[in-house]
Amino acid sequence: MNELQLSALLPFMVLAMASVVVILLIAFRLSHTVIQVVGFLMMCLVVFATWYVRGALPQEIPPLFIVDGQAAVFTGLIIFSVLVIGLFSYIYFEEREENPKEYYILLFLATLGAAILTISQHFISLFIGLELLSVSLYALIAYLRNRNNAVEAGMKYLVLAAMSSAFLLFGMALIYMETGSMKFSGIAEQLAKVGSTPLFLMGLGTIIVAIGFKLALVPFHLWAADVYQGSPSPVTAFIATISKIGTFAMLLRFAQSIHLQQYPLAVTIFSVIAIASMITGNILALQQRNLKRLLAYSSIAHFGYLLVAFLPGNDAGTEAAIFYLAAYSVTLLSAFGVIILMSSRQHEAEELHTYDGLMWKRPIIATVLAISLLSLAGIPLTAGFLAKFFILSAGVHQAVWLPLIVLVLSSVIGLYYYLRVINALFSTTVSAEAIPKPVHPFFHISTYITLVIMAGLICWLGIFPSLTLEGIRTFLLLH
Amino acid sequence: MILIWMICILLAGGILSWIAARRSPLLAKWIALLTVTADLLITCWLFSFYQAFPDKTSWYINHQANWIPALGISFHVAMDGFSHVLLLLTFFLGILAVLCSWKEIKEKTGFYFFNLLWTLAGISGVFIAMDMILFYFCWEIMLIPMYFLIILWGDARRRYAGYKFFIFTQVGSLLMLLSILALYFVHGDQTGKYTFDYFSLLHTAMDATVAKWIMLGFLIAFAIKLPVVPFHNWLPDAHGEAPTAGSLVLAGLLLKTGAYGIIRFVLPLFPESAVAIAPVMILFGVAGIIYGALLAFSQTDLKRLIAYTSVSHMGFVLVGIFSFNNIAMQGVVMQILTHGLSTGALFVMAGMLKERLHTRDIDRMGGMWTSMPAMGGIAILFTMASAGLPVLGNFIAEFFVLLGAFANYPTFSIIATLGLILSAIYSLRMLQKVFMGQQHFTEPVKDISARELVIMAALSISIVILGLFPQPVIDTVQHLSTIHPLLHE
Numbered sequence: 001m002n003e004l005q006l007s008a009l010l011p012f013m014v015l016a017m018a019s020v021v022v023i024l025l026i027a028f029r030l031s032h033t034v035i036q037v038v039g040f041l042m043m044c045l046v047v048f049a050t051w052y053v054r055g056a057l058p059q060e061i062p063p064l065f066i067v068d069g070q071a072a073v074f075t076g077l078i079i080f081s082v083l084v085i086g087l088f089s090y091i092y093f094e095e096r097e098e099n100p101k102e103y104y105i106l107l108f109l110a111t112l113g114a115a116i117l118t119i120s121q122h123f124i125s126l127f128i129g130l131e132l133l134s135v136s137l138y139a140l141i142a143y144l145r146n147r148n149n150a151v152e153a154g155m156k157y158l159v160l161a162a163m164s165s166a167f168l169l170f171g172m173a174l175i176y177m178e179t180g181s182m183k184f185s186g187i188a189e190q191l192a193k194v195g196s197t198p199l200f201l202m203g204l205g206t207i208i209v210a211i212g213f214k215l216a217l218v219p220f221h222l223w224a225a226d227v228y229q230g231s232p233s234p235v236t237a238f239i240a241t242i243s244k245i246g247t248f249a250m251l252l253r254f255a256q257s258i259h260l261q262q263y264p265l266a267v268t269i270f271s272v273i274a275i276a277s278m279i280t281g282n283i284l285a286l287q288q289r290n291l292k293r294l295l296a297y298s299s300i301a302h303f304g305y306l307l308v309a310f311l312p313g314n315d316a317g318t319e320a321a322i323f324y325l326a327a328y329s330v331t332l333l334s335a336f337g338v339i340i341l342m343s344s345r346q347h348e349a350e351e352l353h354t355y356d357g358l359m360w361k362r363p364i365i366a367t368v369l370a371i372s373l374l375s376l377a378g379i380p381l382t383a384g385f386l387a388k389f390f391i392l393s394a395g396v397h398q399a400v401w402l403p404l405i406v407l408v409l410s411s412v413i414g415l416y417y418y419l420r421v422i423n424a425l426f427s428t429t430v431s432a433e434a435i436p437k438p439v440h441p442f443f444h445i446s447t448y449i450t451l452v453i454m455a456g457l458i459c460w461l462g463i464f465p466s467l468t469l470e471g472i473r474t475f476l477l478l479h
Numbered sequence: 480m481i482l483i484w485m486i487c488i489l490l491a492g493g494i495l496s497w498i499a500a501r502r503s504p505l506l507a508k509w510i511a512l513l514t515v516t517a518d519l520l521i522t523c524w525l526f527s528f529y530q531a532f533p534d535k536t537s538w539y540i541n542h543q544a545n546w547i548p549a550l551g552i553s554f555h556v557a558m559d560g561f562s563h564v565l566l567l568l569t570f571f572l573g574i575l576a577v578l579c580s581w582k583e584i585k586e587k588t589g590f591y592f593f594n595l596l597w598t599l600a601g602i603s604g605v606f607i608a609m610d611m612i613l614f615y616f617c618w619e620i621m622l623i624p625m626y627f628l629i630i631l632w633g634d635a636r637r638r639y640a641g642y643k644f645f646i647f648t649q650v651g652s653l654l655m656l657l658s659i660l661a662l663y664f665v666h667g668d669q670t671g672k673y674t675f676d677y678f679s680l681l682h683t684a685m686d687a688t689v690a691k692w693i694m695l696g697f698l699i700a701f702a703i704k705l706p707v708v709p710f711h712n713w714l715p716d717a718h719g720e721a722p723t724a725g726s727l728v729l730a731g732l733l734l735k736t737g738a739y740g741i742i743r744f745v746l747p748l749f750p751e752s753a754v755a756i757a758p759v760m761i762l763f764g765v766a767g768i769i770y771g772a773l774l775a776f777s778q779t780d781l782k783r784l785i786a787y788t789s790v791s792h793m794g795f796v797l798v799g800i801f802s803f804n805n806i807a808m809q810g811v812v813m814q815i816l817t818h819g820l821s822t823g824a825l826f827v828m829a830g831m832l833k834e835r836l837h838t839r840d841i842d843r844m845g846g847m848w849t850s851m852p853a854m855g856g857i858a859i860l861f862t863m864a865s866a867g868l869p870v871l872g873n874f875i876a877e878f879f880v881l882l883g884a885f886a887n888y889p890t891f892s893i894i895a896t897l898g899l900i901l902s903a904i905y906s907l908r909m910l911q912k913v914f915m916g917q918q919h920f921t922e923p924v925k926d927i928s929a930r931e932l933v934i935m936a937a938l939s940i941s942i943v944i945l946g947l948f949p950q951p952v953i954d955t956v957q958h959l960s961t962i963h964p965l966l967h968e
Contacts, residue, residue, distance in 0.1 A: 360587075380619040389612075389656070393550075396660040408653040415649055419626075419642060426631055466547050473549075 001061060008059035008067040011049040011075065012115055018042040019108040026101045036090045036443075039104050043083045050076060057478045063183050064125040065116075069478030073322055074118040074249040077329060081241045082111045084333045087450055088340045089234040090443045095345045096144060103143055110136035110238065114246030121257065123172045123182040126250055130168070130214070133243055134161045140238065141231040153230025160213060160223045168210035174203030184257035191258060201265060207254075208269060214247040217307070218276040221300050225284075228296035229350065233343060236292060237336035240299050241329040248306065248325065252318065261313030270307055274403050277304030278410040285417045291339060292350045294417060295332070298376060301414060302328055308407055309391040312398035315476065320390035322472050327383035327461055331375040334454040338369040341447060352421065357430030364448065366425050368455040375458050377418040378411055383461035480542050481525065482556040482607050485518050485566075486600050493596035500589020511577045511592040515599065519570035522563070529563065529955070537958070543676075546613070551663075551674035555610040560955030564812065565606045565739060568819050571941070572731040573599045575934050576724035579827050582930075583723055583834060584632060591632060594624035598728055605736045611659045611675040615652070618700075621733065622648055625725065633720040634839075640713075640720035647713040651700035658696025662748070665689060681747055694749040694756070701745065704737030707760075707797060708767040711790050718786035719839070723830025726782060730789050730826055731819035738796045738815055742808075742959065746800070757801040761884070764801065765891050765898075767794030772901035776908060781832065781839045784909055785825045788865055791898055792818045792873075798888075798895055799880035805959075807883025810876050812956045817872030817945055821864040824938040828858055831931055832913070835924050841909065846918030851926045855914045857935045862906040864942050867899050872945030 021042060025035050050072060058068035086107065093100030113132030120126040138161070142154025176182055178200040179190035191200070212220040228236045260266050281301030288294040306328075309320040342349030342358075342365070349355075358366040375384035388411070395404045438444035461468060492514030500507035525540070532539040541557040558566070576595060584591045601621025608614040622645065630641035659675070666683040667673035674680070685693070703710040714734075718726050746753050771791030778784035792814065799811035831854065832847070833839055848855040864871040867878075877899060884892040927935065945952065 374623070379623060380616045385619075389660075392657060393660050393663070396657065397664050404657060408657060409650070412646060412650050412653060415646055416642060419645060423630060423638060423641075426627065428631075464547075466549060469547070469549050 004056050005059050005061045007053050008056050009061060009065070010053050011046050011079075012112070012119070014042065014046045014049050015079075015108065015112045015115055018046070019105050019112065022101075022104045022108065026105075032090070032094065032100055035101055035104055036086065039086055039108070040083065042108075043079055043086065046079050047076070047083075050079070060121075064122045065119045066121045067119050069475035070253070070318070070322075071119040071249070072478070073472060073475045074245060074325075075115050077245055077322075077326055078111060078114050078118070078242050081238075081245070081329050081333060082107065084337070084450060084454070085234050085237050085242075087443070087447060088237065088333075088337055091438075091440060091447055092232065092234050092340045092343065094440055094443070095343070103140070106136045106140050106143075107238070110140060111242060114242045117246040118249040118253075120250065121184045121253065123176070126254075127165075127168065127172070129246070129250070131165065133246060134165065137161070137235075137239065137243065140235045141227060143235065144232050147230075147232075149226070149230035150232075151230075153227045156223050156230075157227050164210040164213035164220075167206045167213075171203040171206030171208075171210065174199050174206065178203065184254060188258045196263060201263070204260075204263075204266060205269070208266075208273075211247060211251050212273060215244055215251075215303050216296075216300050217273050217303055218280040218300060221277070221280070224300055225293045225296040228299075229290060229292045233292070233336055233340045233348065236295075237333055240295065240332050240336070244299075244303065245325055245329065248303075248321070252310070252321065255310070255313065256318075259313070261311070267311060270311055271400070271403055274304045274307035274311065275406045277301060277307070278403075278406050279304075282410045282413040282417075286413070288417065289352050290350050291352055291355070291421065292348075294352075294421070295335060298414065298417070299332070301410065302376070305388065305391055305407055305411070308400065308403045309394050311400050311403060312394055314394070314398065316390075316394040316397060318476065319469070319472055320387075320394040322476075323390050323465070323468065324387040326468065326472075327375065327387035327458070330454055330457050330461065331372045331382075331384055334368050334451055334458065335372040335376070337447065337451045337454065338365045338372075341365055341444075341451070352424050355421065355424045356427045358425050361430055365451060368451045370422055370425055371455045371458055373418045373421055375462070377415050381459060381462050383458045383465075386462055386465050481521065482540060482542060482558060483554075485521055486604055488514055488518055488521075489596050489600035489603065493593040493600070496596070497589040497593040500587075500592070504588035507589045507592050508577070508581060511596055512574065514596060515570055515573040515577055518603075519567070519574060522566050522570055525558070525563065529560065541609075546610075551667075551672070551676070552612045553610050553674075553676060554613060555676055556607045556613075557609045558607050559958065561739075561742070561812065561959060562606045564816065564952060564955055565735065566603055568735070568816055569599060569603050569606065569732055571937075572727060572819060572823055575823065575827065575937065576727050578930060578934050579727065579830060580722065580724040583830065587631065591628070594627045594631075595724060595728070597621075597624040598628065599732075602728075602732050602736060606739060609677040611663070611677065611680065613675075614677075615656060615659060618652060618655075618736070621736070622652075625729070625733065628725040628728075629717060629721045632722040633725070635720075636716070637720045640716040643713045644717040647703055647710070651703035651710075654696045655700035658693045661689075661693050661696070665693070677744075683748070685749075687751065690749050690752045691755070694745060694752040697740070697745050697748070698756070698760075701737040701740040702763075704740070705734060705793050705797065706737070706790065707763045708770055708790065708794070709763075711767070711771075714790060715783045715786040718789070718826070719780060719782040723827060723833075726785075726826040726830070727823045730786070731823040734789060734793060735815050735819060738793070738800070738811065741797075741800050742811070753801070754803070757803065758888075760801040761798050761888055761891050764794045764797030765895050767791065767797065768895050768898035769794075769901065772898050772905060776901065776905040779840055779842050781829045781841050781844075781909070781913070782826065783839075784841070784905070785822060785829060788825075788902065788905065789818070789822055791902060792822070792865075794898065795877055795880045795895070798884050798891065802880075802884040802887055804883035804886060807880050808959050809953045809956065810879025810881075810883060812959070813872060813876035813879060813945070813949055813952060816952060817864070817876050817942060820938050820942045820945070821861050821871075821873055824857075824861045824935065824942075825865065827931075827934060827938075828854065828861070831927065836920060841912040843919055844913045845916040846914070847920075847924070848914040849918060850920075850924040851914075853932070854927050854935075857927075857939060858910060858914060860939055861942070862910045864946075866903045866906040870943065870946045872942050872949065875946060875949045 060066045113129045116129030138158045179187045216224040281297045285297035309317045375382035378384045378388040496507035496510040538557040544554040546554040601617050604617030626645045775787035799807040864873045867873045
């Protein structure tokens with residue numbers, strides 16, 4: 001490994017160090033605040049490191065990794081999300097008295113796992129990244145173990161994630177047997193020579209099962225609602241954003257390397273999965289009275305939309321997908337931020353009636369939640385609309401009409417439940433819940449400010465996307 | 480540039496009055512009133528540009544700025560006579576909408592005027608946007624504040640009406656978005672220049688089947704908004720449950736965006752397909768005229784009754800547009816204006832009655848003439864207008880439409896004429912039930928106040944003027960015949 005290659009890996013090493021630093025801080029019995037601040041600084045350092053090494057990209061570190069523009073964009077998104085989630089975690093866990101320190105070790109390890117997924121070009125690194133992510137998540141989900149549903153959610157995720165890992169390994173083994181390579185490019189070369197065989201397609205199929213599980217696509221979505229509901233809210237936000245961004249980045253790279261879209265069977269499978277996810281997710285969300293479960297089903301639908309951008313397998317699709325993920329993470333994080341701010345020690349603010357008349361009681365966070373819901377619903381002037389617009393535009397160009405029509409019609413169904421939450425926010429009967437007094441004013445205020453900035457970001461992305469688009473394009477050219 | 484300022488004034492006015500309402504609700508009302516008045520004055524002043532412009536048929540204000548150049552999306556606004564007339568209508572009804580909510584809205588005043596002004600901003604944006612994406616943005620922006628107006632200040636079934644309104648229109652919008660994208664790529668693949676600009680897209684040669692499908696996407700969106708009969712389901716609920724100003728804006732302006740869309744986009748972009756589908760649309764239009772009139776006759780809820788008369792009147796618009804005849808087209812533009820005024824006036828009156836009697840049920844009204852002679856007199860004027868009596872604007876409009884349509888579709892126009900008879904029947908029934916007959920209310924009811932008199936006087940004067948001197952309006956939209964090859968004298 002030469003110097004350039006080492007420097008390209010710098011951000012990931014800093015990320016790995018973050019967990020070690022947190023362990024050391026815990027050993028020295030430092031307080032939650034110190035850990036929080038140091039964690040925040042470490043993440044800033046990762047961003048800085050990414051910025052610092054951008055000139056060295058793209059850089060291949062054979063055989064396991066490739067650090068290119070696409071990986072940088074996804075890593076950037078992941079780090080941005082973990083910065084926000086880390087900030088949200090502070091007030092959430094301080095309210096609950098349980099010892100939150102080890103939480104940060106797990107959080108950073110899981111982030112590292114997701115980041116590794118974005119740069120892996122080999123089955124081994126892929127599997128390591130995925131396991132790092134999953135194993136940390138088992139513990140994170142059940143972190144508040146005294147709470148209702150927490151252990152149930154953790155167990156569910158453990159059993160199903162373990163099974164999906166088994167599927168993944170089996171699929172890798174089959175592909176390895178057929179092609180004799182574990183490196184994506186090696187597989188692609190071999191495929192070009194001999195063409196696809198039934199065994200290879202079977203391996204591909206089982207890998208799709210594992211990915212479908214991670215992304216909570218129908219029909220592998222059964223865990224989503226329970227896990228979203230049972231996990232602590234910051235962890236739910238983590239599952240909904242970082243874990244899925246990492247997995248999608250991995251899927252994208254794998255598909256690009258082996259030219260997945262040239263296999264009609266694979267395209268058909270993905271179309272069916274996308275259509276099923278869009279319809280099922282939106283329909284199941286209709287009757288939810290629990291905001292976290294509602295967001296779980298809505299995220300199933302959203303990843304269905306995302307797959308529509310994935311189907312064409314061209315640059316426009318990739319661009320659309322990345323923009324979509326960016327818009328989606330900002331939006332979802334602000335929604336979860338509001339849930340976290342609303343939650344008190346006694347209960348999680350997840351029931352819809354908690355939000356009745358919030359607009360008249362706490363207008364700022366209600367506005368943030370309203371904007372993020374409108375963005376999820378894809379209403380113009382918000383990021384969600386342009387994200388959906390780019391997907392539609394990528395799809396229309398490639399004439400994948402059926403998924404597009406389903407996208408349009410199912411997002412109309414989706415409107416109904418987003419409007420229901422918005423109706424609750426504006427309802428005239430104000431919920432009687434008292435506003436909890438902030439325990440930590442500094443973090444409380446900074447969470448507030450972050451939320452307002454994020455809402456502004458949603459609108460900014462929705463009105464002036466040029467800068468972001470150009471940024472994504474420049475990074476994508478680095479490969 | 481002045482056009483952008485007009486929209487910005489509305490947007491800023493909305494935010495200002497929201498903030499100001501925390502201090503005093505009265506201030507919020509005045510800010511809203513002044514903003515819309517300022518816009519009306521600007522629009523009147525723009526007539527001088529129009530007069531000065533040598534070529535009366537073209538776009539005398541045209542402004543384009545970069546927005547998302549990577550995708551060929553620009554901030555392109557332009558105005559011709561047709562847009563100008565519609566903008567005048569928008570701000571005129573906008574002022575009346577502010578005035579008629581003066582007393583009606585008692586809570587959350589600031590947010591109310593915010594929504595009202597933003598809806599108006601969206602509507603005026605629709606009338607001047609010349610970039611398809613900008614158009615789509617404005618199309619959606621007028622929707623969300625309207626939705627809030629319905630669900631927050633509406634009547635008992637407002638939630639239901641709000642959902643229905645939003646979801647119906649959204650289906651159409653998204654299909655239109657797909658069509659816009661398809662058009663964009665068809666044009667881009669042909670010329671190599673990917674752009675959403677209206678003027679560039681105008682000259683896109685298309686395969687007939689492709690054109691048909693793309694046109695259908697647009698047409699469904701506009702047909703839902705207009706509304707054309709099978710898609711009219713949202714309208715009675717939304718109109719019935721919305722607050723007075725909401726109904727006024729819905730009937731007076733929002734429906735007109737559908738007609739505007741067909742004239743501005745469907746006909747010029749897809750001339751051949753539009754001709755091919757014309758008989759079907761005329762059939763729908765005639766069905767709407769008769770069906771709306773029959774349903775209006777059977778309503779007991781005053782606002783729903785007026786809502787169904789809109790369905791009937793919008794049928795004339797559809798018939799006029801698709802008869803591809805210059806006279807009919809002039810009739811359509813007249814109908815857009817006069818229907819906005821007359822139906823708007825009826826809704827305002829329904830709102831005033833509801834304010835006094837706390838009911839919309841015409842079976843519980845009756846004999847109101849004794850206590851409110853002034854309002855009764857004005858009501859007669861507007862029911863006559865709605866029934867299409869000469870001297871009033873609606874007569875010219877419907878007469879022109881029928882005259883124009885008769886050349887190509889004699890049978891259909893004869894059936895459509897029946898609609899005029901039916902309209903007399905339902906109008907007279909409404910008048911008789913509300914103002915004549917047995918008096919049900921014993922407690923004293925106040926006649927109209929000075930503020931209400933101003934509103935009604937403005938509406939009455941304009942409808943009479945339009946009935947007597949329609950020529951200026953007809954002149955400003957003369958050029959519509961040039962946008963479509965089949966439109967000729």
